Amino acid sequence: MRMGKQMATSQKFGGHWTEEKLNIFTSYLDAYLIALQNQKFKKIYIDAFAGTGEIETSDGEQHLVGSAKRALSADMKFDHYYFIEADDQKADELRNMVNTEFPLLMRMVTIYCGDANDKLAQIINDVDWRYNRGLLFLDPYATQVNWTTLVDVSRTQSIDVWYLFPFSVLERMLPKNGKYDRWEDCIDRLLGDSGWQTEFYRKDPQLTLFDIFPDETTINQGERLVKDANPEHVKDYIISRLETIFPCVSKHPRIFRNVKRSPMFLFCFAISNKSSAAQNLALKIADYILKNK
Ligand SMILES: C[S@@+](CC[C@H](N)C(=O)[O-])C[C@H]1O[C@@H](n2cnc3c(N)ncnc32)[C@H](O)[C@@H]1O
CATH class of the missing domain: 3.40.50.150 (Vaccinia Virus protein VP39)
Known part of the structure; x- marks a missing residue:
């Protein structure tokens, strides 16, 4: 129309x-x-x-x-x-x-x-x-x-x-490295709970230099996560x-x-x-x- x-x-x-x-x-x-x-x-x-x-x-x-x-x-x-x-x-x-x-x-x-x-x-x-x-x-x-x-x-x-x-807004809010701090509340408000944190991230199976020299920006609660979304x-x-x-x-x-x-x-x-x-x-x-x- x-x-x-x-x-x-x-x-x-x-x-x-x-x-x-x-x-x-x-x-x-x-x-x-x-x-x-x-x-x-x-x-x-x-x-x-x-x-x-x-x-x-x-x-x-x-x-x-x-x-x-x-x-x-x-x-x-x-x-x-x-x-x-x-x-x-x-x-x-x-x-x-x-x-x-x-x-x-x-x-x-x-x-x-x-x-x-x-x-x-x-x-x-x-x-x-x-x-x-x-x-x-x-x-x-x-x-x-x-x-x-x-x-x-x-x-x-x-x-x-x-x-x-x-x-697309949700996709952009999902952090690449699984460090949820920035948009966490907004995503929870949109999706109702924080289940997305386990749904869209998994532990990175590859051992890299980051595991030997961990860097705060890539580590979430002791684990290095990769986005799977x-x-x-x-x-x-x-x-x-x-x-x-x-x-x-x-x-x-x-x-x-x-x-x-x-x-x-x-x-x-x-x-x-x-x-x-x-x-x-x-x-x-x-x-x-x-x-x-
Ligand atoms: C995508 S447009 C809707 C268009 C409408 N459905 C149409 O076909 O003409 C979104 C509208 O929501 C209004 N809006 C933005 N935030 C809002 C809110 N929290 N509550 C109500 N309206 C809001 C905007 O001003 C805008 O007019």
């Missing part, structure tokens, strides 16, 4: 994967609304990194319709839309966009200006999840989503979530971590790569509903889209 007329927006980011990501997400959103149309539940949309509704990619090459506007434009409607955006100016642009382009939906829209983790906790607390089903889009630039937020989401047992996991391994680990809190996670996340083919983001899908019928349907739709779009 490209924009015909180029609108002024303060939102510039992403690369060629931005459109792919939005197409995957919107395809799921459309199918979700159809699948739930005759169910007794109210349908809630939550866009926790909402932006302005318009996107200019940072290479300046594309003007795209953003997730907020796509969700509001879908043929079938949610019963309520929650948008969270940390930046005041972007939240104002978003509000203006809703007021001018979707006046009939205004009373169903709540826009929060603030941190996604805080506001999501508030929304999760305010909604009675026995009577509501939610679709959540987590589309951060980097490591903004706390693991504890994902735990809260999974506890609702009612929210399907698409999460753009910051793959190729992209496939990191991908599998992220999915396995999500599986510790969500009862159902797609095994076919999409890897978005830059022009040099390095992985930038991992687009993951997880279901918090415990019903196997709900899981089977949601997973079937998501996997079909992930394999074909």
Whole structure:
């Protein structure tokens, strides 16, 4: 969905994967609304990194319709839309966009200006999840989503979530030599615990000069460690971590790569509903889209 007329927006980011990501997400959103149309539940949309509704990619090459506007434009409607955006100016642009382009939906829209983790906790607390089903889009630039937020989401047992996991940022934070001090807290906050320390490092089997003359910069707790984290391994680990809190996670996340083919983001899908019928349907739709779009 490209924009015909180029609108002024303060939102510039992403690369060629931005459109792919939005197409995957919107395809799921459309199918979700159809699948739930005759169910007794109210349908809630939550866009926790909402932006302005318009996107200019940072290479300046594309003007795209953003997730907020796509969700509001879908043929079938949610019963309520929650948008969270940390930046005041972007939240104002978003509000203006809703007021001018979707006046009939205004009373169903709540826009929060603030941190996604805080506001999501508030929304999760305010909604009675026995009577509501939610679709959540987590589309951060980097490591903004706390693991504890994902735990809260999974506890609702009612929210399907698409999460753009910051793959390249994680890879860059993982130290080459297994000395964990610099980004340790951030990685723990992102992945929920420090299991990555044993997952991605092993003792270097080769005896080198470093073992004879140990150097503080290469030694961690008396051992010299080597990083063992190729992209496939990191991908599998992220999915396995999500599986510790969500009862159902797609095994076919999409890897978005830059022009040099390095992985930038991992687009993951997880279901918090415990019903196997709900899981089977949601997973079937998501996997079909992930394999074909
Ligand atoms: C990748 S953009 C999201 C784009 C949006 N999904 C779209 O399709 O137009 C990330 C957005 O999150 C906002 N943001 C950054 N940190 C945030 C935080 N902690 N909480 C909420 N929003 C945040 C940024 O200002 C930016 O607008």
